[in-house]
Amino acid sequence: xxxxxxxxxxxxxxxxxxxxxxxxxxxxxxxxxxxxxxxxxxxxxxxxxxxxxxxxxxxxxxxxxxxxxxxxxxxxxxxxxxxxxxxxxxxxxxxxxxxxxxxxxxxxxxxxxxxxxxxxxxxxxxxxxxxxxxxxxxxxxxxxxxxxxxxxxxxxxxxxxxxxxxxxxxxxxxxxxxxxxxxxxxxxxxxxxxxxxxx
Numbered sequence: 292x293x294x295x296x297x298x299x300x301x302x303x304x305x306x307x308x309x310x311x312x313x314x315x316x317x318x319x320x321x322x323x324x325x326x327x328x329x330x331x332x333x334x335x336x337x338x339x340x341x342x343x344x345x346x347x348x349x350x351x352x353x354x355x356x357x358x359x360x361x362x363x364x365x366x367x368x369x370x371x372x373x374x375x376x377x378x379x380x381x382x383x384x385x386x387x388x389x390x391x392x393x394x395x396x397x398x399x400x401x402x403x404x405x406x407x408x409x410x411x412x413x414x415x416x417x418x419x420x421x422x423x424x425x426x427x428x429x430x431x432x433x434x435x436x437x438x439x440x441x442x443x444x445x446x447x448x449x450x451x452x453x454x455x456x457x458x459x460x461x462x463x464x465x466x467x468x469x470x471x472x473x474x475x476x477x478x479x480x481x482x483x484x485x486x487x488x489x490x
Contacts, residue, residue: 295384296349298488302447304345305481307406307414309458309474311337317468319359321370322392323435326361336360338369339458339469341406341414344381352378353398355408357466361433368433368442373465375408388488389443390434403481412460412469419479421452428485447485454479 312334319337321328328335342354356374360367375396376382385391399407407413429446454477460466 293383293387294380295387298388298443299490300349300384300487302344302348302483302485302487304343304348304483305402305479306340306342306483307416307454307456308338308340308478308480309414309456310476310478311339311469311472311474313337313468313472319357319372319468321359321361321433322372322390323370323433323440325435325440326363326368326370326433329360329362329367337469339412339466339474341400341408343400343402343406350378350381350384352376352381353400353406353408354381355396355398355406355411357469363433363440363442366431369430370433375411389432390436390441391432392434410461411464412458412466415457415459417455417457419452419454419481421450421479421481423450425450428480428483443488445485445487447483449480449483449485452479452481453477 318335338358354376359370361370375394377398382393385393397409425448428449432443434441456477460470
């Protein structure tokens with residue numbers, strides 16, 4: 292028996308996602324060497340996000356991650372390069388099912404106002420303007436599993452919005468490569484429902 296559910300995980304909650312243009316020289320390496328960073332004029336796209344998974348998700352927990360937009364041939368994928376949660380079951384399930392390199396961290400969360408992953412980074416929200424509709428969303432993550440590429444689907448619906456926000460990162464922390472940079476956009480996904488993984 293494991294402490295985590297079988298895939299797919301039917302995930303509910305809210306998230307705030309920052310999008311950054313980062314010079315190729317400062318980009319974290321994709322999790323799988325079978326993919327290459329997608330760059331435009333020498334810059335790649337990094338995503339940072341705070342997720343809060345709420346009932347009726349099979350596991351409820353907080354999460355911070357950093358991703359790099361990559362290509363597998365001409366297919367666009369998302370590579371999760373850094374990620375922390377405050378649930379051992381989520382950590383173990385993410386690693387076992389999808390080769391997501393989850394670690395544990397401590398979080399302080401004031402929903403829709405302030406989010407902190409201690410020693411890693413924080414987000415302060417000032418204003419959020421949301422669309423009135425839920426819209427479809429989907430992508431595929433590309434991770435390395437023992438030298439082989441593992442591609443996993445994520446699909447669902449989100450109510451998107453644009454947030455006025457301030458991101459900060461610990462200078463000596465694992466996301467310190469973003470310190471002093473500003474995202475070109477912070478997007479709200481509030482709420483979302485995502486099916487993570489294959490049936």
